[in-house]
Amino acid sequence: MEIKVVKQILEWNEDCSNEIKKDLKEKKVCLINVLGSPGAGKTSLIMKLIEKLREEYRIGVIEGDIAGQIDAEKIDRLGLPVVQLQTDGACHIEAMSIQHILPMFQLEDLDVLFVENIGNLVCPAEFNIGENFRIAMLSVPEGDDKVEKYPLMFATSEALVIHKADMLPYFEFDRNRVKEKATDINPHLTVFEVSSRTEEGLDAFLAWLIERINKELQ
Amino acid sequence: MHELAITQSILDIAVKTAKDNGGVKVKEIRIKMGEYSGVVPSLIQEYFDLVSRDTLAEKALLIIDRVPLTVRCLSCGFEGAIDRMKIRCPICGGTDIKLLTGREFYVDSLEVEELDGDKGSQADPGVE
Numbered sequence: 001m002e003i004k005v006v007k008q009i010l011e012w013n014e015d016c017s018n019e020i021k022k023d024l025k026e027k028k029v030c031l032i033n034v035l036g037s038p039g040a041g042k043t044s045l046i047m048k049l050i051e052k053l054r055e056e057y058r059i060g061v062i063e064g065d066i067a068g069q070i071d072a073e074k075i076d077r078l079g080l081p082v083v084q085l086q087t088d089g090a091c092h093i094e095a096m097s098i099q100h101i102l103p104m105f106q107l108e109d110l111d112v113l114f115v116e117n118i119g120n121l122v123c124p125a126e127f128n129i130g131e132n133f134r135i136a137m138l139s140v141p142e143g144d145d146k147v148e149k150y151p152l153m154f155a156t157s158e159a160l161v162i163h164k165a166d167m168l169p170y171f172e173f174d175r176n177r178v179k180e181k182a183t184d185i186n187p188h189l190t191v192f193e194v195s196s197r198t199e200e201g202l203d204a205f206l207a208w209l210i211e212r213i214n215k216e217l218q
Numbered sequence: 219m220h221e222l223a224i225t226q227s228i229l230d231i232a233v234k235t236a237k238d239n240g241g242v243k244v245k246e247i248r249i250k251m252g253e254y255s256g257v258v259p260s261l262i263q264e265y266f267d268l269v270s271r272d273t274l275a276e277k278a279l280l281i282i283d284r285v286p287l288t289v290r291c292l293s294c295g296f297e298g299a300i301d302r303m304k305i306r307c308p309i310c311g312g313t314d315i316k317l318l319t320g321r322e323f324y325v326d327s328l329e330v331e332e333l334d335g336d337k338g339s340q341a342d343p344g345v346e
Contacts, residue, residue: 001332003239005325009227011251092220123220126256151303152256184304187313 013127018096020102020130027107030216031098031130035153036117036137037146041163041196043071044087044112045137048196050078052206057111057213062101064118065211071116081105092123095130112213121150132216133158140167144174147181156187158212159192161205166195225265232275233327241330244275248327252320253287253302287320301328 008014024031034042049105052061060081083104084099098115098198105113115131117124134155138146141164147154154160160182162175179191190208191216194201228247236244251257259282270276286299293312300306302320306313 001239001241001330002330003235003241004322005231005235005327006233007235008324009224009231010229010323090220090223094223122256126220126224148303152254155254155302155305181303184306185302187305 010126013095013180016099017128017130019099020095020099021132023102024107024113024130026134026216027110029107029110029113029173030213031113033115033117033124033134034137034215035117035121035124035134035157036119036163037110037121037139037142040119040137040139042116042119042137043074044067044196045161045163045194046116047074047078048199048202049114049206049209050075050080052202053112053210054078054080056210057110058075060096060105060110060113062113062115064116066118068089071093081110085209087118091118091120092194093117094127098129105213111217121153125150125153125156135159135161138178139163140171140173141163144172144178147178147185151185154182154189157186157189158207159190159208162191162193164195164197165193165201166198169192219260221257221261222265222269225262225269228262228325229266229269229273229275232278232328233273235325235328236274236330239330240332241328242274242333243331244278244328245331246279246281247275248281248283248329250285250319250322250324250326251282252285252322254317254320255323257323267299272322273316277307283326285319289315290318291315 036042061075062083062085064085065071066087066089069084072082075082083101085101115129134157136153180191182191191199192205194205232244232247263280266280287302288299291312292295292306292314294307294310296307296309300308307315
């Protein structure tokens with residue numbers, strides 16, 4: 001006997017993601033999902049953004065890692081609300097985990113919540129976590145072929161930060177190839193070259209980010 | 219590795235649907251998967267064989283039907299398949315396009331055996 005089913009396989013995650021979205025919209029919190037490889041500089045960039053934005057916005061951070069709490073301790077030293085999410089081996093964060101963690105924040109006292117996803121170019125891209133938008137990161141030492149090899153993350157993000165831009169003179173990294181391939185798979189992607197260390201390119205990215213956050217908080 | 223979480227969800231859907239419809243064994247699970255999805259189909263069957271042990275979907279065959287990426291161009295009206303690595307209208311080059319298919323990921327249908335009588339299209343092997 002054939003049974004027609006037509007049931008979404010990721011329904012549990014999508015439903016939960018939509019609940020989070022609704023909840024955060026009511027509380028006027030903008031959730032930003034930051035994606036990239038281990039070592040892309042996600043924590044460094046988030047810390048730099050905190051430094052530049054904390055006068056303007058009340059910021060919280062969820063640090064996703066497979067194990068440990070090194071990153072959360074770094075953010076904690078900045079004196080901001082931070083929660084470490086340990087996935088205990090899992091390669092991505094699911095919406096349910098975010099939903100469990102949100103009550104640990106005073107959401108009424110927050111404007112922006114950064115989620116640093118698990119360092120991984122593949123799996124996190126499949127799972128919405130109630131974010132308003134995604135920022136993808138690719139650092140120069142990783143190589144300029146990653147967009148073609150791992151398209152989904154770049155296809156679902158609104159901004160791509162080519163990070164460690166101060167390393168461009170030292171690597172054979174064709175920034176134009178990255179930009180071209182990334183906008184081929186996602187014509188609405190905005191690409192920035194940023195170094196958190198030297199702050200080059202940071203102002204342009206901050207201007208975009210502030211405009212984007214304000215649009216969500218209206 | 220996220221395929222494991224996804225596979226568990228496929229199993230849950232299959233087992234629940236079969237039970238709700240009086241099925242005693244799931245023989246086939248037909249899945250629609252858009253080209254845009256990043257899931258690896260071969261891994262899904264391997265994981266499924268592991269997680270389905272001792273359930274009524276044990277040894278079920280997963281048939282994964284890839285759905286091509288098709289779009290409608292909002293500028294010139296073109297409708298058809300495009301390459302996922304080049305998201306733009308192949309006719310006018312416009313980027314203002316609407317995705318029609320290619321993001322699907324759902325269990326489309328099941329082939330199940332019922333308690334008495336109907337054993338599906340295959341004959342009962344009678345070796346249990």
